[in-house]
Every structure is written in structure tokens, then in C-alpha cells.
Amino acid sequence: MASFPAQAERDEVTARWGEERRLLAAIRGGDRTAAEELVERTYSAVFASLCRLCGDRDLAADLTQETYQKAWAALPRFDGRSQFFTWLYRIAYTTFLNHVRRPRRTTSIDEPEAEEIRDGSRPVDEVIEENEESERLRAAVLQLPEDLRFTVTAHFWGGLAVKEIAGIEEITTVAIRKRLHRAFSILESLLTEEVQ
Amino acid sequence: MTSKRKAELQRKLSMAPLPKPPDGLADRIKRDIPNDLGMNMARERERFSRFSAMSLRVAASVIVLIGGAFLGIRLLSEMQTKNQPPASVVSEPAPKPAVMASRADVEKSESNAVAVASAPVATQKVNINRQEKGRAFGGVVGGTVGSATAGVKTEAAPVVAQAAESKDDAKTITAEAPVTVAYGTERDALRDKEAAEDRATTTTMAPAAAAPPPPAAKMAKSAPFVEAITVTRSELFGISVDRQAFERIKFAIEHGERPAASSVDVEALINYFAGAPDRVRRDAALDLEASLRPVHDGSSTALVRVTVDTAAAIHDATLEIEFDPTAVSAHHRIGGDDVDTASESIMQPSQSVTALYEVTLRPNVRPHQSVATAKLTYVSAGGSEQMLNRWVSYNEAIGAWKNRTRRHRLATLGAIWGETLRASGSGADVALKAEELSKQEPKDEKAKELATLASASSRLRSSSPTGSGR
Numbered sequence: 001m002a003s004f005p006a007q008a009e010r011d012e013v014t015a016r017w018g019e020e021r022r023l024l025a026a027i028r029g030g031d032r033t034a035a036e037e038l039v040e041r042t043y044s045a046v047f048a049s050l051c052r053l054c055g056d057r058d059l060a061a062d063l064t065q066e067t068y069q070k071a072w073a074a075l076p077r078f079d080g081r082s083q084f085f086t087w088l089y090r091i092a093y094t095t096f097l098n099h100v101r102r103p104r105r106t107t108s109i110d111e112p113e114a115e116e117i118r119d120g121s122r123p124v125d126e127v128i129e130e131n132e133e134s135e136r137l138r139a140a141v142l143q144l145p146e147d148l149r150f151t152v153t154a155h156f157w158g159g160l161a162v163k164e165i166a167g168i169e170e171i172t173t174v175a176i177r178k179r180l181h182r183a184f185s186i187l188e189s190l191l192t193e194e195v196q
Numbered sequence: 197m198t199s200k201r202k203a204e205l206q207r208k209l210s211m212a213p214l215p216k217p218p219d220g221l222a223d224r225i226k227r228d229i230p231n232d233l234g235m236n237m238a239r240e241r242e243r244f245s246r247f248s249a250m251s252l253r254v255a256a257s258v259i260v261l262i263g264g265a266f267l268g269i270r271l272l273s274e275m276q277t278k279n280q281p282p283a284s285v286v287s288e289p290a291p292k293p294a295v296m297a298s299r300a301d302v303e304k305s306e307s308n309a310v311a312v313a314s315a316p317v318a319t320q321k322v323n324i325n326r327q328e329k330g331r332a333f334g335g336v337v338g339g340t341v342g343s344a345t346a347g348v349k350t351e352a353a354p355v356v357a358q359a360a361e362s363k364d365d366a367k368t369i370t371a372e373a374p375v376t377v378a379y380g381t382e383r384d385a386l387r388d389k390e391a392a393e394d395r396a397t398t399t400t401m402a403p404a405a406a407a408p409p410p411p412a413a414k415m416a417k418s419a420p421f422v423e424a425i426t427v428t429r430s431e432l433f434g435i436s437v438d439r440q441a442f443e444r445i446k447f448a449i450e451h452g453e454r455p456a457a458s459s460v461d462v463e464a465l466i467n468y469f470a471g472a473p474d475r476v477r478r479d480a481a482l483d484l485e486a487s488l489r490p491v492h493d494g495s496s497t498a499l500v501r502v503t504v505d506t507a508a509a510i511h512d513a514t515l516e517i518e519f520d521p522t523a524v525s526a527h528h529r530i531g532g533d534d535v536d537t538a539s540e541s542i543m544q545p546s547q548s549v550t551a552l553y554e555v556t557l558r559p560n561v562r563p564h565q566s567v568a569t570a571k572l573t574y575v576s577a578g579g580s581e582q583m584l585n586r587w588v589s590y591n592e593a594i595g596a597w598k599n600r601t602r603r604h605r606l607a608t609l610g611a612i613w614g615e616t617l618r619a620s621g622s623g624a625d626v627a628l629k630a631e632e633l634s635k636q637e638p639k640d641e642k643a644k645e646l647a648t649l650a651s652a653s654s655r656l657r658s659s660s661p662t663g664s665g666r
Contacts, residue, residue, distance in 0.1 A: 027233055035229045043225055047217040061221050068225045072233070076241060137208055156209040184202050 020084045027075065039068065042085055045159065046092050052157040053096045055138050063099060067092040082167055089158045090168055093150060100142075140190040148183040151176055277440075432549035433504070433515050433538035436463040436531070445617065449649050454656040455617055462531025462614035463551070469610030469642055470550035470603055476507035480543070482515075482572040484586035486555075486593040487600045490608055490629045496557040498593040499530075499608045500568045503550040506543045510582075513540045513574035519555060523567045523590050527555040530611045543574075552611045555593070563591040605633055606642055613650050627651035 020041075026034035046067055051060035070091050078087055141152055147169075154160045154168070155176075162180075166173045430438050441464035448455040473481070483503040502517055516537045519527045528534050530552045555567065572584040597605060609630055616623040627650035634643035 030233050032229060032231070032233060035233055036226050039222060039225050039229070043222055044217050047221060048214055051215040057215055057218060060215070061218050061224075064217070064221060065224050065228065069228050072228065072230055075233075076244070133208070141209070152209065156206075184205050187205055188201060 021080065024075075024078070024080065024084065035072075038084065042088055043068070045085060046088060049089060049153070049158040050092055050096055052138065053093070053142075053153055054099070055135060059099070063092065063095050067095045070095065082164065086160055086164045086168060089154060089160060093153065093158070136191065137187075140187050143190055144183055144186055148179050148186065151179040152183045152187075155180065432543065432547065433513075433540050433551070434532070434535055435467070435538070435549050435551050436461050437467040437547075437549055438464040439468060441465065442468040446645075446649060449652050449656065452656065454620075454653060457618045457620055460614055460617040462611060462618060463529075464531075465610045465614035466531060466552050466607050467548070467550050469646060470501070470503060470548065470607035471642060472546065472548045473505050473603070476505045479506065479508040479576045479582065480510050480513070480572065480574055480584065481505045481507075482570055482584040482586050483603075484568065484570045484588050485600060485604045486567060486588045487595050487597045487604060487608070488593075490597045490605070490612060491625050496559065496594075498555050498557055498567070499597075499611070500527075500553040500555055500588060500593065501550060501604050501607055502553070502568075502570050503548060503603070503607075504543075504572055505548045506545055508545050508577045510543050510574040510576055511541065513543055513572065514538070515540075516569075516571040516573075517551070517553070518569045518571075519553075520566050520568070523558055523561045523565045523593075525556045525558050527553050529553050531614060550607055552607060557590065557593060561590045563589065565590045567593045602633070602637060602640065602643075605629075606640075606646065609633070609646055609650075613646065613653075616650075617653060622654045623650045624654040627654055 020038070023034045023038050027038065043064060047060055047064045050063045050067070051057055054060055054063065067088065071088055074091070078084070141149060144152060151165055151169075154165050155162065160168075162173050162176045166176045169176065430436070438461060441461035445455045445460060445465070481504070483505070484500070485503075486498050486500040488498055500519075502515070504513070504515060514537065518536060532551070553568070557567070566587045567590050569585070569587040571586075574582050576582050597608065609626055613623050613626040613630075615621075616626060627647050630643050630647035630650055634640055634647050637643060
């Protein structure tokens with residue numbers, strides 16, 4: 001099985017489990033520095049997850065900011081039963097869903113981003129093709145039913161372990177694995193349809 | 197889906213570009229960190245504890261409310277249960293003021309005394325008359341005796357009074373009564389009661405008494421404790437199947453007290469002793485059976501039993517009972533109002549209801565002539581409309597009681613015992629018959645129970661006052 005790029009971030013978060021508790025206790029005591037440190041440790045992973053979900057860097061940045069605003073407000077209700085990042089990911093995902101469902105009042109007049117194309121080490125057409133493929137995959141993932149979509153995005157794009165997702169969803173790890181299996185089947189058929 | 201394809205999909209999902217956060221995003225997020233984080237926590241904790249306290253208070257209120265309501269209902273039902281056995285005892289103090297008032301009325305005017313059925317003075321008068329006139333006149337007295345126990349006025353009373361005023365009139369009425377059944381001198385009161393009910397339901401017998409409702413219904417309207425029983429009793433097709441009625445009577449007899457005549461629910465007793473069948477093959481069963489009375493007195497009076505049993509739930513059930521006028525001169529439902537058609541919106545599984553009719557048969561009827569027809573229509577649990585028809589012939593109706601089913605024999609004995617209790621009769625013959633029945637079938641607990649209670653109640657008659665003026 002291929003290694004996940006998000007794995008490193010997840011490991012990092014997991015490794016800092018004990019540290020996270022200390023920071024949370026400090027935040028509860030009113031320590032602003034502890035809150036800033038927690039942001040430093042988690043915001044890039046949150047941003048990455050959101051960026052994969054929405055496919056727009058600026059939007060992902062806005063949604064990340066909104067996620068933290070919600071997190072500060074909801075922090076007193078965080079019971080510490082899950083990892084802080086797991087909890088934060090759930091907020092980020094909900095924030096994304098709310099954004100998707102929100103009626104659009106503005107239309108972007110910006111040009112489509114071409115940031116990734118600036119990588120000079122690879123041929124431009126290869127990068128474009130890869131981007132198109134990843135966009136197709138993202139679109140297919142977003143077409144999945146809600147429960148499967150959350151499971152797939154949380155696992156692959158949020159970097160959450162199956163056990164953690166099972167904890168959030170309050171179901172067994174076996175059920176999560178079944179969800180992933182079903183999601184793969186649907187994704188394959190969606191991607192095949194698109195190619196045809 | 198192949199494992200290769202699955203692995204490829206996993207790789208694609210995992211290898212999605214990992215974008216770097218834009219510069220300044222961390223600062224933007226940090227700027228949003230509230231300054232009063234700690235205070236927020238405290239506020240939130242306070243808010244949470246307030247919310248919890250409020251929730252607890254609401255939950256406690258709801259629990260107290262539900263608990264209170266439950267306790268209230270429980271207490272009410274217990275009070276009712278406690279009140280009911282005393283209500284069935286003759287020495288009930290409640291009716292006394294009514295009796296006293298009636299006595300006062302009687303003393304005021306002789307003509308008023310004639311109109312007041314509950315006055316012991318009037319009852320005594322009539323009893324004397326009965327002694328003078330013998331059994332034939334006793335049939336008229338019954339209406340007075342039955343009413344006297346409840347201590348209320350009845351519409352039938354004037355008829356009785358008129359009968360008391362004129363011996364000739366009284367004799368005429370008694371002679372015309374087609375349903376005059378007697379098993380012995382000690383059962384005069386029962387016969388009186390039947391005659392009074394017949395007057396209330398059969399226009400051919402006594403036109404003056406035909407219009408008013410039966411005395412039992414009148415008593416229920418006038419006496420509060422009887423009304424309470426009427427409200428709480430459970431019925432099917434308008435027939436009382438209240439098991440508590442039997443328990444109350446049993447309770448009173450076992451405690452050495454004779455149940456008050458007005459509190460005896462004869463229909464409920466019929467249903468208690470008829471009981472349920474061993475099994476019902478279909479969703480519902482209709483049973484029609486007839487025989488002469490358990491103690492045959494030579495009269496042409498038969499008892500027709502109609503029973504409905506359910507094995508499964510049925511809906512929109514209608515029960516129709518029809519008596520052939522060419523074979524039957526008069527009929528009435530024992531212990532209840534004479535209704536030809538009754539409906540029940542739903543009957544649960546394993547329910548049974550029995551009605552018992554007393555019919556006066558005409559002479560010179562062909563043996564296979566139909567006496568009664570019963571029809572049960574219902575919608576089964578499966579939604580299909582069903583109809584059951586049963587009929588009983590003249591030959592069967594004049595058949596011996598001892599050849600009938602145990603259920604029929606128990607139901608009829610229960611009915612006669614109930615009527616005996618209502619009429620303050622002895623019930624010794626019922627006890628005898630029940631004893632015979634229990635000897636035939638030693639495992640029959642209900643027959644034993646009936647024999648024991650009927651025997652006990654017959655002894656109570658002589659040892660304790662009944663309050664009926666005797």
C-alpha cells in the first residue's frame with residue numbers, strides 16, 4: 001500500500017497527544033500563547049484537508065480561518081475524548097459542507113490558479129494532466145453519499161485513522177472499512193463513466 | 197473491483213497534491229483567538245452548569261408531573277376498588293337517608309306512599325299482600341323489592357302500588373305475565389324481579405310499565421355508587437364482561453356479607469362462568485346454544501346462550517340476534533337491556549363475550565322451527581369481511597339442561613345465581629346444581645367455585661339482613 005502524504009501530519013499530531021492535552025489545559029486557563037502554539041501545530045493539516053476538499057487555496061484558507069473561529073467558540077465543549085485534530089477536522093468538514101450548501105451570492109472573476117504548473121522540474125503537460133486527474137477524483141469523491149464522502153475524505157485527505165473515524169461516527173472500525181470498500185466501488189464506476 | 201484497481205484508487209486519493217498554506221494564514225487565525233479564552237471557558241462552564249441545572253429542573257418537574265399523575269390515577273383506581281366491595285354490601289349507609297326520606301313521604305300521605313317504591317313501609321305492605329295472595333301476587337312485588345334496595349323511585353312503582361291498591365288488578369297483571377318462572381317459594385323475589393323487568397320491556401304485559409327503562413338502569417342513574425360501577429365496568433357489544441364484578445361478590449360473601457342486590461352485575465357473572473373456550477379455530481367463533489332452565493318447572497321458558505370468542509383481533513364486528521316470533525312469544529336478555537344488534541369497533545384476541553336470553557316459547561311449534569338466529573359480521577385481521585350464522589331450533593330449546601355443554605350449564609347457573617342475589621333469593625338450588633356439575637367434572641374449578649359461593653350466599657340470606665325489607 002502506498003504511503004499517505006497526510007500520514008506524516010497525522011503521526012505528528014498523534015505523537016503530540018500528550019503535549020496537546022497540556023496545551024488544552026493551558027488554553028482553558030486563559031493562556032493565549034498555548035492557543036497560538038496549538039494553531040501552529042494544526043493549521044497546515046486543516047488547510048490541506050480543506051484544500052483537497054474544495055480545490056481552491058483561497059477558499060480553503062478562508063474556511064480554515066472560519067474553522068478555528070468556530071473551534072474557539074466550541075472549545076469549552078471539547079471533552080478531550082478524541083484527539084484535538086480529529087475534533088477540529090470534524091469542524092472543518094462541517095464548515096466546508098456549510099459553504100457548499102450556502103447559496104452563492106458572488107462569482108469569482110479570478111483566473112484559474114496555475115500555481116502547481118510553476119514546478120519547473122516536470123513537463124507542463126504532465127502536470128496539467130495530473131491536475132485534471134486529481135480534479136476528476138475530487139469531483140467524484142464529492143459525488144459520494146455523505147457517509148462515504150466523510151469517511152473517504154477524513155481518512156485520505158484528513159489523515160484520520162480508521163479507529164478515529166469510527167470514534168467520530170460512533171460505529172465499528174469494520175463498518176468504516178466496509179464504507180471505504182463501497183466508496184471505492186462507487187468511485188471507480190464514477191471515474192469510468194467520466195472517461196467514457 | 198480488483199485489488200489492483202483498489203490499490204490504484206487508494207494511491208490516487210493519497211497522492212493528492214498537498215498544498216502549502218498561504219503566508220499569513222497562521223497570523224489570521226491567531227488574530228481570531230479571543231482574548232478572554234479563560235473567561236470564555238469559565239463563562240461556558242457557568243452557562244453549561246446553568247443549562248444542566250435548568251435541564252435537571254425541567255427533568256425533575258416532568259418526572260414529578262408524570263409521577264403525580266400516575267399516583268393520582270393509581271389512588272383513584274385504588275379508592276374505586278376499595279369503595280366497590282362496601283358498595284356491594286347490603287349494610288351500605290348511603291341509601292339510608294333516601295329510605296328515610298321516602299318513609300317520611302309515606303307518612304305524609306298514603307297516596308304518596310303508593311308512588312314511592314323504595315319505602316320500607318310500602319314494601320312491608322306489599323309483602324303482607326304477597327303473603328295473602330300467595331305466589332301469583334309475588335310476581336308483582338318483585339319490582340318493589342328490587343327498587344327498595346337502591347332506595348330510589350322507579351317508574352314501575354306506580355304499577356306495583358296500583359296492584360297493591362287493587363287485588364284484582366294485581367292478579368290480572370300477574371296472570372298476563374308470560375315470563376313467570378319459579379323454582380320454589382324461596383325464589384319469589386327472583387320471580388318478582390323478572391316480572392318487573394318484563395313489565396318494563398314487554399308492552400303486551402303491562403302498557404303502563406312498558407315505556408320506562410328497567411329498574412336497574414334507573415337505579416344506576418340515581419345511586420352514585422352504582423353509577424361508578426357502571427362507568428368502570430368493561431363491556432363488549434354492550435354486554436358487561438367486568439371480572440371485578442364477580443370478585444366483589446366473592447369478596448363480600450367470603451367476608452360473611454351478602455352483596456347488595458343493586459350491585460350484582462348478572463351479565464358479568466354470566467361471562468365469568470361462561471369463561472373462554474379451550475381453543476378457537478378461526479379468528480372468531482359464534483356459538484348459539486339453548487336449553488330449558490336448569491331447574492325445569494314445567495313452563496315453556498328456555499335459555500338461549502350467544503357467545504362470541506376471538507382467537508385473533510377482529511374489527512367492525514356486529515352481532516345480531518333475532519328471535520322468531522312464530523316460535524317465541526317473549527324474550528329478554530338476562531341482566532341487560534334487550535338489544536337486537538350491537539357493534540364493537542375492535543375485539544382483541546382471546547376475548548369472549550356471552551349473552552343469555554330468556555325466551556318464552558309458544559305452544560305447538562314444529563320441532564325444527566327456528567327459535568333464534570345469531571349473526572356475527574366482522575373484518576378479520578387480514579382485512580377480509582367475514583360472516584358467521586348460527587341458529588337454534590325449537591327442539592334444542594326444549595332440550596334438557598343436563599345434556600348441554602359445560603359452558604352453557606355454567607353460564608346459565610351463573611345467571612340464575614346472579615338473579616337470585618339481585619332478588620335476595622336463596623340460591624340453594626343453584627348450589628345444588630353446581631355441586632352436581634362439579635361432581636360430574638371434578639377438575640372444573642368454576643363449578644366448584646359456584647357451588648361454594650352459592651351455598652355460602654344461601655346461608656347468608658337467613659343469617660344476615662339483606663336490607664330489602666325482609
